[in-house]
Amino acid sequence: EVQLVQSGAEVKKPGESLKISCQASGYSFTSFWIAWVRQLPGKGLEWMGVIFPGDADAGYSPSFQGQVSISADKSTSTAYLRWNNVKASDTAIYYCARTRRYGSAAFDYWGQGTLVTVSS
Amino acid sequence: QSVLTQSPSTSGTPGQRVTISCSGSSSNIGSNDVYWYQQLPGTAPKLLIYRNSQRPSGVPDRLSGSKSDTSASLAISGLRSEDEADYFCAAWDDSLSGWVFGGGTRLTVL
Numbered sequence A: 001e002v003q004l005v006q007s008g009a010e011v012k013k014p015g016e017s018l019k020i021s022c023q024a025s026g027y028s029f030t031s032f033w034i035a036w037v038r039q040l041p042g043k044g045l046e047w048m049g050v051i052f053p054g055d056a057d058a059g060y061s062p063s064f065q066g067q068v069s070i071s072a073d074k075s076t077s078t079a080y081l082r083w084n085n086v087k088a089s090d091t092a093i094y095y096c097a098r099t100r101r102y103g104s105a106a107f108d109y110w111g112q113g114t115l116v117t118v119s120s
Numbered sequence B: 001q002s003v004l005t006q007s008p009s010t011s012g013t014p015g016q017r018v019t020i021s022c023s024g025s026s027s028n029i030g031s032n033d034v035y036w037y038q039q040l041p042g043t044a045p046k047l048l049i050y051r052n053s054q055r056p057s058g059v060p061d062r063l064s065g066s067k068s069d070t071s072a073s074l075a076i077s078g079l080r081s082e083d084e085a086d087y088f089c090a091a092w093d094d095s096l097s098g099w100v101f102g103g104g105t106r107l108t109v110l
Helices: none
Strands: A003-006 A010-012 A018-025 A033-039 A045-052 A057-060 A069-073 A078-083 A092-099 A107-110 A114-118 B009-012 B018-023 B034-039 B046-049 B063-068 B071-076 B085-093 B098-101 B105-109
Touching (some): A003 A092, A003 A107, A010 A018, A018 A033, A018 A092, A018 A114, A033 A069, A045 A069, A045 A078, A078 A092, A107 B046, B009 B018, B018 B105, B034 B071, B046 B063
Parallel strands (some): A010 A114, B009 B105
Antiparallel strands (some): A003 A018, A033 A045, A069 A078, A092 A107, A092 A114, B063 B071, B085 B098, B085 B105
């Protein structure tokens, strides 16, 4: 059974660093892309970026380029989303999702989401 | 402001048929497949329709998708209370080189 299990909720102060995770199981981690999707409180979905764990090839939405970084650890089948200095506007739920390719393809499995709250 | 346009809300009564629409442009829906996701309250999105009209296993056939030019639709027939959720359309955008979503349509079952 394919599963994406994300790390727990985080509460951070503005300017702090943050790294959240998404551990995959039930399939070949290095054969599929993992994307990150943001959902602001009460709002829609926004694609942030994507990584291919097989070779660490990554791509970012122009809206998030330079704001976050995506990485993956093949040894633990885990993808990460990292901020160097979070802002209050980063308060949102973040989802990881699996996709077959960096292109026209579905997000066929999703993690349960990680709530990030940034407040002074 | 989402790249794909959806009506914010719609409603129907049990047993009724409702349609949710999604409008885009030549760089996304006009040249790529459309995907639909259902988000039940407090849960993660779930893939409902892929490649415009295909249903993953487990999705009932009373849900159907279609696409024409730069628009797409999701139809739900035999409406049930458990269909009450937010529905999002998505597509790859060739100009942005990334995935774009609609703002979501909240379906209320009266």
